Amino acid sequence: MSDITVGTEIPSLNLPPISRATLALYAGASGDHNPIHIDSDFAKKAGMPDVFAHGMLSMAYLGRMLTDWKPQSQLRKFSNRFASMTQLQDMITCSGKVVEIFEEKGERRARLEIVAAKRDGTQTLVGEAIIAL
């Protein structure tokens, strides 16, 4: 535990390219049936180039990175804003680093900055997590 300090980078998570199948599967599993993510005709009518990924899919990827690092029972808070859209074929990488270590409610906690980004560096989700150590 003592090896975790401010600046510690947690193992990143590299995702395969987002496909239409990824989005169809996520729509079904999550119950988010908004057609803008699964119906190209609908997306184009709404002024989008094509269907695009659910923001919550990428948030789930960030969640996987966090629970790969520490058990979910130690996760206290998890938040992000959706900074830009994730399009078909984008390859997302999730990364995070410890920016603060503090005491709260009788436990030692780490605050992490977390980011999901495309291969070209464009950030898609930017947020933070609080994890008990």
Added chain:
Amino acid sequence: MLDRSKVGHEFSSFSTNVEKGRLKFFAKAIGEKNSLYSDKSAALDGGYNNIPAPPTFPFVLDLEGPEFWPVLDLLDMDIARVLHGSQEFEYLGMIYAGDTITVTSILKDMFDKKGGALEFIVMESSYTNQHGELVSKAVNTLVYRSH
């Protein structure tokens, strides 16, 4: 402009069962390979009471109500113009397969940016299990494109 007088509206509360099969499907959809998210014995070995719902799963529960996204009707919004602005979760406990979770949500705030071109809708939700334990809270901010 959306109807700001709706701020403070309480959406109908509902209870929903966290099904094991649904958790397995969700784990598959997000590419989660850790077996504790799909296999009860692995979850027990990991120190959990049952298969845990992953961190973003409360948002899935939001969509299990009698109506899909009741805020769309409440504010007379076109789904094609709705974007997800931000999402926050706070965890006070775990959600497990087999739990019955009661979801309550309120429309907390509304504001706009860019001269009204973007409107923001802030909703707060809480998730309580069958033992009366508040297990999670969430804040969901939607963005509405007015054109």
